[in-house]
Amino acid sequence: MKYLIDTGNVEAIRHINEFYPIAGVTTNPTLVAKEKTDFWKLIKEIRNIIGDDKMLHVQTVQTTAEKMVEEAKLIKETVGGELYIKIPIGEEGLKATMMLKKLGIGVTMTAIFTPQQALIAAKAGADFVAPYVNRLDNIVGDGTRVVEDIVIEFDNYGLDCQVLSASFKNVEQIHNCALSGCHTATIAPELFKAAISHPMTDAAVNGFTSDWKAVYGDKTILDF
Numbered sequence: 479m480k481y482l483i484d485t486g487n488v489e490a491i492r493h494i495n496e497f498y499p500i501a502g503v504t505t506n507p508t509l510v511a512k513e514k515t516d517f518w519k520l521i522k523e524i525r526n527i528i529g530d531d532k533m534l535h536v537q538t539v540q541t542t543a544e545k546m547v548e549e550a551k552l553i554k555e556t557v558g559g560e561l562y563i564k565i566p567i568g569e570e571g572l573k574a575t576m577m578l579k580k581l582g583i584g585v586t587m588t589a590i591f592t593p594q595q596a597l598i599a600a601k602a603g604a605d606f607v608a609p610y611v612n613r614l615d616n617i618v619g620d621g622t623r624v625v626e627d628i629v630i631e632f633d634n635y636g637l638d639c640q641v642l643s644a645s646f647k648n649v650e651q652i653h654n655c656a657l658s659g660c661h662t663a664t665i666a667p668e669l670f671k672a673a674i675s676h677p678m679t680d681a682a683v684n685g686f687t688s689d690w691k692a693v694y695g696d697k698t699i700l701d702f
């Protein structure tokens with residue numbers, strides 16, 4: 479499973495990109511708006527931090543297929559690199575997806591809440607579909623089950639489209655999606671630290687350090 483970071487915050491992206499094996503960044507209009515800065519400055523800075531080879535998923539804010547395509551072309555020209563235009567599922571979005579595929583522009587169909595939405599998005603040519611796990615869990619749905627069903631659908635029909643699970647609020651949700659065989663998960667910055675932390679790990683590391691110091695003091699292997 480590939481990990482992406484779900485944020486528009488450049489400091490968080492810089493940190494996570496340096497310390498974690500991420501495959502890219504996802505944003506959405508809410509995350510961009512939180513930064514209260516110039517859109518192009520922000521998106522270009524994110525591209526600059528992660529480089530051209532890592533994925534950048536940027537969402538259109540248009541509501542008609544033609545305008546979505548116009549905006550997608552401008553984003554592609556301006557930011558370049560490994561780029562996917564996020565488009566919410568809907569009639570206009572599906573039409574835009576089919577148009578963008580003819581132009582060779584990558585698409586992530588977002589705001590997915592059901593396996594049928596995902597299957598139709600994949601048939602339209604979406605490269606990724608983004609089911610919202612925590613938002614489903616919050617309405618007493620089963621976010622992981624939806625992800626599992628989408629993975630099965632794509633396997634059954636040999637579709638190239640990848641499942642990009644999104645909207646996580648805890649590590650257990652990420653773990654359950656990983657078990658489902660989903661291809662990619664996009665995660666808020668704070669969940670990366672939560673995913674690698676464990677009190678037993680801290681205890682083990684503290685033990686190594688104190689046992690070593692008891693015999694060798696501050697000397698390290700480099701000092702022998």
Ligand code: E4P
Nearest residue numbers: 484506588608613644645646
């Ligand atoms: C990603 O595609 C979504 O925009 C994002 O993960 C939604 O997350 P939220 O439910 O925390 O807003």
